[in-house]
Amino acid sequence: MIAAAQVTYTAAQAWSDLAQIGPIVAVTVALLVAVVVDLLLPRGLRGPVVTVIAIVGLVSALAIAAYRLVNGYGGPAYFRFVSGDAFALFFEMLFALIGVLAVIVSSSYVRRRGLYEAELQVLTLAAIVGMMSLAAAGSLVTVFLGLELLSIALYVSCGYNRIELPSQESAAKYLIIGGFASAFVLYGMALIYGATGTTVLSDIATRVTSDSAGNPLLLLGVLLMGVGFAFKVSAAPFHMWTPDVYQGAPLPVTAFMSVATKAAAFAMILRVFNYGLGHLGPEWQVLLAFTAAASMVVGNLMAIVQASLKRMLAYSGVAHAGYILVGVLAGGRAGVAAVLFYLFGYVFMNFGAFAVVSTLSGPAGDGDLYEDLNGLAYRNPTLGVLMSVFMLSLAGFPPMVGFFGKVFLFTAGISAGWTWLVVLAVLTSVVSVYYYFRVLFHVWSPLPEAPVRFAFGPVRGPVTVVLLAGVFAVALGPLSGFLLQVGLNGAAPLLSGR
Amino acid sequence: MQALALAILLFPAAGGIFLGVFNWRGSRLLTAMVGPGVIWAAFVCVLILLGNNVDQDFTYWTWIRAGSFEVPFDILIDHLSLFMCLVITGVGGLIVTYAVGYMEHETDGSYARFFCYMDVFVLAMLILVLAGNTVFLIVGWAGVGLSSYLLIGFYYWRRSAVIAARKAFVMNVIGDIGMILGAFVLFVSYHQVVYLKLFPALPHTPDATTELAAFLLLVGGIAKSAQLPLHTWLPDAMEGPTPVSALIHAATMVTAGVYLVARFHPLYDATIYAHAAVAIIGAVTALFAASIALVQTDIKRVLAYSTMSQIGYMFLAVGIGAYSAGLFHLLSHAFFKALLFMAAGNVIHALHDDQDMRHYGGLWHDMRRSSVTFLAGSLSLAGIIPFVGFFSKENVLGEAFSRGDGLGYAVWFIGFVTAVLTGFYTGRMWWFAFWRPASEERPVAGHLHEAPLVMLVPVAVLAVLTTVGGFLQIKAIGGWALVDDFLKPVLGEERIRTNGLEYLATVLTLVLAALAFAAAYNFWIRGTWSPAGWRARYGWGARVLERKYYFDELYDWAFVRPLDRLAGFTDREDRSLIDTGAVDVGAYTERGAGALSLTQTGFLRSYVLVFVAGVVIAAVLVLWRASS
């Protein structure tokens, strides 16, 4: 069998394959150039130049992805191990966008905290390459490759602030539990491969029919992979690492991780479960429904009692993972499009909130207590107002994007028959209003008498990011029709195969 | 053309954002350039569209999509919306230019704030008239309410201004609700929100649904246009700066109701009762407001009531199906009422914000230029030939008279009486405030400063338009009708005059109104008749008028106080019953969360334990699902 395979691989095919992964190539090239530049340039120049290279690489990835999406290019490449379809392009654009925001915020943050700049940007780029590969994966092998690439880069990023104990703790916990979860995923993949004889998702989709539900190999594979995926999106009860890791990691890393990893993991779930194992729906749905329900309850309840903004946002992230899982469970065109829509909106509101918190960081540390926000609206009105926008959007108030996102998710959930889950989601989102409004309370409280713990350093970069995120968080509400259209377009490749 | 149509909206939007966000405490010069500049830019866009004779529904993108409910973001450019845009951007541009001078005493922050609000207002108004579907219309409708709230309450440190702003907002929201319900009824019945698809779907014979929808929309129109019985906010809204009064309460916002009826004319044409109600409300308001204007002493309040009265004429016109007559009067009123407000603003500015006419006098002598323009506006308001007010008012009354049925004659008669009253109170305002010798109570002794050029030029432009604008449509003397012809593609043919009796009625109105204007001279200058003597004889009548027919008291007694009592009751109950319950639920939730957070130990081993427990639960669930 192996010997008989006659490889015919022409140069034309090679170029077309390379074009299919154009955005990934762009970021990879930027990554390599950045590494070399980091070695060659004088010490003072390294940070800024690497940051610029990273932004150039990400923006060109964004441009390539947008160009290909608009022109409707895209299809399988590299023997269907990768796919440059609309789904992949949607996520590639999303990751490039997050990358730009993250690079800008980190650049300012590391300078204020006195950390080395260049390597953090390189690690961010590496993580983005991993995420893009995940979104473009056409095979379980590619999925695992992307998963590990992004995870390892993030393990290192979490411990980036080497001299601080919490940062080390964060990295160690993430590494150990992450390795644990990766093992689950890998074992699950091996079992699926064992059951189907292929790692290519489109082949799996045709070989696994609803009759194969009795196959214990498949069932175990679904279980193990599902657990690993739930870990990656930080859904309860596989979420325990989230608050500790988020709290200890440097703030821009937390911000990046909270949105990008989540989006990448959802891309993976949609690819593998909704597309590859679509016929095993009832089996993985029961698993995800359990984690969704647990996430909404645990995330929202635990967020109430937190004193640290990072931890609160970590738990809120758990809760949001629960909401998004509703869309995954609903599936179909509407469900997948709702997930894409929500991820896109969630990126801006959550990243924006973290970016606001990141401006409170100084040489002494991160200001992540509620009290540190006191009087923010008067100290810096732009940040104060936009923080309120992000909180309202996270809480799901119209006309912010968060509201529309929830509407789309929940309508998709109801029409797919997940009424009990949607009811739970609505009830728990009511609870969430409490802790989001607590932030508003502190932001709009009068200026504290005592000097604030953290004065503002040079924060022009983060403020730009916050403004950008704020504009998106507000403007995507009225433009929701347009974005949903993009989402529906991105969802199409997952459904056409079946 | 598609981009140009959008640019009409984008210019004021950009101006508002620029002034509100970037130039908040920035350069005054920049503010003075950008504020009016963007409106003139929009005006130019409108002119170009007009020049190219564009008549199209531009759809830009799908705004909302939920199931079968789909709202496009579309801009409807036709002769009606272009006509309204001309008024809004043209007269609006003049007014905002005028404000550059009028608001010069404000602090830098307030200065930018003012022009930001003005641009936002113009934006909202343009959205209202350019909307191609009912949802977008509601956006503009509510936006107008919001920005007028901001502008009326511009002097937010004055309690009365804040209260007036709140009153205007509440009244407008009542209208908004009617409006939204009306649009809802239309959507539920005909499944359309886009005008061009909705109107063909309407039935041609009256039925309960169309009547209901038309009545609900009318509620919105009444509130925005300050017609009975939702009129009480307009006089109080004079708390805003005078350019605001000119822009909002004369030229644009209050005419939204007229536009609404004209835009929905296929709906109103299909109804009987709702359509007649429009005419009756308009006629009654016209008379009602004119009578109150007789006794007001605050010059802006007189103008406010005269506005209500003139809007009443417009409602009367559209109510009897004479849509283009109503819109012609809208145009004419925009000219002369903006003129009157701005000329009065010059005087108020010179007299250090004193608005009491009893303290005026001697203005003809001291402020000749403003006085001349005010006179032009007054004569137009009184309906004296050849000013624009004569032609437009005659047009309305002529249409009513020639209708030849009971409703037509009834509203004509009310309009005729109103015209005479209008002549009288306009005369009173003119002779009493401008002509008579300077009052001893005048706050500024000695010579008054005439307004600067930036305030005089817009006034002068409007004075010229007021004088010659009537020749757009001279049906009164049997001539051409350019406004009718322009609006014909949208609103259809107007009725043709039939007999000479109508011309007689016209002459009668003109003569009596002119006589009333002149008679005021005898009251306040020659003293042939003494106002004091009349007041002594008909004291009760004067009181009723001065208290504005006790409408505020009635509303206070009927709505405000019972609601206050209800609110007090629910407040007490809320504290004792509901709050306690809510607080308890919250406390239990928090306690539960506290207990749950004990699982978050920080030890990796316990995390892995939870992880594994999760795996076990998941495994059980998957097996259960697979086996069932």
Added chain:
Amino acid sequence: MLSDYAPLAIYAVIVLAVVGLMLTLSFVLAPVKRYRSKLLPYESGIVPTDPARKRMSVRFYLTAMLFIIFDVEAVFFYPWAVILHQLRWYGVIEMFVFMLILLVALAHIWRKGGLEWE
């Protein structure tokens, strides 16, 4: 199908049986004499000086990690070499790109002092 792998299964069973047999036999048959010198870690007679569980320098791990990374990636050369004649020039260029990436990594480690012991 699965029966294709039967020889493999038989082979595995035989391997297990042989190994198990040998271990068991030597355990059963060999004479056992327990005394101190016999139980020491090094039967050659060298006396241990420290306990075996002592801390090692983290640099060992670093070096080992770096070795494994390059080692694993070098494995990719084998399948490539097998089908190189089919891939032609494209394969050659591709492999040079791959090696370039590895070289960048190596240069990075070198310059950052990852290879220095002290």
